[in-house]
Structure formats: C-alpha cells, structure tokens
Amino acid sequence: MILFVHGVPDTAILWDPLIAALGLQPDSYRALSLPGFGNPVPAGFSCTKDAYAAWLVQQMEAAGEPVHLVGHDWGALLVLRAASLRPDLVSSWCVTNALIDKEYSGHRTARMWATPLLGELVMLGMRNKERLEAGLIEGGMPASLAKTEVPHIDKTMRQSILKLYRSALGLNFRGAWVDDLVNLPKRGQLFWGETDPFVDISVAERFSKMWGTPLHVARGAGHWACHERAPEFAGLLAAHWSR
Numbered sequence: 001m002i003l004f005v006h007g008v009p010d011t012a013i014l015w016d017p018l019i020a021a022l023g024l025q026p027d028s029y030r031a032l033s034l035p036g037f038g039n040p041v042p043a044g045f046s047c048t049k050d051a052y053a054a055w056l057v058q059q060m061e062a063a064g065e066p067v068h069l070v071g072h073d074w075g076a077l078l079v080l081r082a083a084s085l086r087p088d089l090v091s092s093w094c095v096t097n098a099l100i101d102k103e104y105s106g107h108r109t110a111r112m113w114a115t116p117l118l119g120e121l122v123m124l125g126m127r128n129k130e131r132l133e134a135g136l137i138e139g140g141m142p143a144s145l146a147k148t149e150v151p152h153i154d155k156t157m158r159q160s161i162l163k164l165y166r167s168a169l170g171l172n173f174r175g176a177w178v179d180d181l182v183n184l185p186k187r188g189q190l191f192w193g194e195t196d197p198f199v200d201i202s203v204a205e206r207f208s209k210m211w212g213t214p215l216h217v218a219r220g221a222g223h224w225a226c227h228e229r230a231p232e233f234a235g236l237l238a239a240h241w242s243r
Contacts, residue, residue, distance in 0.1 A: 001063040002029040005056060007073020007098065008161055009136075011038035011152050014072065014145065017230035022237065032059055034075075036160030038152040047160045048167035049081070049177070056082040057089070066091040068241060072226045073098045074164065077171075084180040094189040094240055096226045096233070097196050099207045102178045106171030107198040113162055114170035123158040140197060140222030181211065189240045190215040191233055193225030 002024070004015045012031040019029065033039050035055060036047055045051055056078050060067050068091050071079030076095035083090045106114070113119040126132050129150050136146040165171070192204045194217050201217065208215040216236050218225040226233050 001065060002068045002070065003056075003059060003063065004029065004031045005069065005071040005075030005079055006032070006034065006037070007071070007075045008164070009037075009153050009157060010073065010149055013038075013148055013152075014224070014227055015070075017227055018233055018237075021230040021234035030059070030063075032056075034160075036156050038157070041156060041160060046167075047163035049077075049164060050167070052078050052164065053081040053085065057086050060086060060089040063089075069093040070095075070237065071098075072096045073223070077168075077173075080181065080184065081177055083185060084177075084183045087183050087185045090185045090187075092187040092189070092241060093185060094191060094237060096191040097193055097223050098199055099190075099203055100173050100177055100181060101203050101207060102173055103206070104171065104173075104199065104203050106169075109198075110165055111170040113165040114168070116166075119162050119165070123162065126153060126158060140193075140195070141224050142228045145224065145227055184211065186212075187240075187243070188213045189236065191226065191236055192217050193221035193223055193229070194219050195221065196223040196225075198223050 004012070006012055006014045012033045015031045019031065034052060035041050035045050041047060060082060066089055069079045069083060076098040077100055079093055079095050080100050083093045112122050132153065133146045133150045137143050190204050190208055190213055192201055192215060194201055204215055207213065218229045218232055221229045
C-alpha cells in the first residue's frame with residue numbers, strides 16, 4: 001500500500017498527475033487528506049504537528065501492512081516524523097521539498113503564520129481568491145493546480161494552517177522531531193525541485209549527506225515539482241520501490 005501525504009495549502013488533488021503517471025490501481029494506494037484540508041476537523045483534533053503525526057501513524061496502522069510513504073511539503077515533514085516513530089510500519093519513504101532540519105528556520109510566510117495577530121492578518125488577505133491564486137502561481141504553483149486548489153482554501157483550512165505552524169514555531173524543529181530521525185528506515189529517497197523559493201536545495205543536500213539518503217533534483221522545477229514533473233517523479237518512485 002502506498003500512502004500519499006500532501007502539504008500546505010494543498011489537498012490530495014496535488015497527487016492526481018503522479019498517480020496517473022504511475023498507473024496505480026485504486027486498491028494499491030490512498031491519497032490522504034489531512035484533517036481540515038478540504039474536509040472537516042474531527043471533534044477534539046488540535047491541528048498541531050504532533051496531532052497530525054499521530055493521525056498519520058493511525059493511517060499507517062490501518063493499512064495492515066508496511067507502507068510506502070510519499071510526502072510533499074508538510075506531508076514530507078509528517079512522513080519523516082511518522083516513519084521515525086513507527087519504522088516497523090514502513091516499507092519505504094520518499095519526501096519532496098521539505099525536511100526536518102534544525103538549521104532551517106522556516107520561510108517568511110511560515111514565520112508570519114506562526115506569529116499571533118500577524119498570522120490572522122495574512123489569512124484575511126487569503127480570503128480574496130483571485131489574489132490568492134495569483135500569489136500561489138507567483139510562488140511556483142502550477143496555474144492549473146492553483147485554480148483547482150484555491151476553492152478549497154476556506155476558513156477551516158486557514159485556521160488549521162495557523163495552528164499547525166504555531167505548533168512548529170513556524171518551521172523551527174528542535175527536540176524529538178530532530179533527534180528521532182536516527183530511527184528513520186534506511187530505504188528513503190529525496191526528490192527536490194531545484195528552484196524552490198521556500199526551502200533551498202542546500203537543505204536537501206545537507207540532509208542527504210547527513211543521513212545517506214539519495215537525492216534526485218528536478219532541474220528547473222519549483223516547490224511543487226511532484227506535480228509539475230509527475231512523469232519524472234513516477235520514474236524515480238518506481239525505481240525506488242523496486243530496490
């Protein structure tokens with residue numbers, strides 16, 4: 001079973017081109033939707049980084065067998081955390097354009113979201129759908145994806161994003177989230193959009209060197225390389241899973 005985990009401010013729609021490129025059968029994968037991202041937040045769910053990580057572990061357990069994990073952006077961070085917590089549930093993992101790295105302190109928007117009042121003001125601006133779509137495209141999101149995703153960025157998602165980023169102090173990881181990376185299964189892979197404006201490629205290079213994880217760079221692609229370079233990513237995943 002393959003579990004795909006999207007990031008922020010996306011939904012499971014992100015994975016449609018990759019799933020098509022892989023030619024997957026419906027019973028071989030699940031494109032997960034994070035609580036609050038295009039769906040309701042369950043009662044009592046706190047939308048913190050640890051709550052989302054525990055939720056992902058539950059999805060892994062429900063699969064009933066070791067899974068192949070694929071994550072982008074916050075989905076990548078959650079994949080790394082869940083795989084560190086429960087390596088016994090992981091057959092392989094692959095993450096793209098986000099990593100748990102104690103030397104990385106987050107991009108500008110992440111720090112703004114993490115700041116009380118300022119984050120709320122930023123989210124007020126995100127209610128303008130046309131401006132939001134243009135901003136996402138400017139940040140590198142493919143235009144077709146932005147047009148599809150923006151309608152899902154509602155009040156529930158905006159509030160979930162604020163809680164998530166504040167629980168991570170922007171994207172400032174310390175303590176167990178960093179220390180437990182020693183438990184990561186060795187069968188990992190990195191896929192990186194070279195021109196990502198949010199997480200520099202040097203972060204991927206540092207992680208690859210530190211943990212001995214293979215790094216594939218999609219030249220000229222941005223933060224959403226997993227979507228815009230779906231055939232390239234599909235070929236890498238097929239080779240990764242066959243090893």
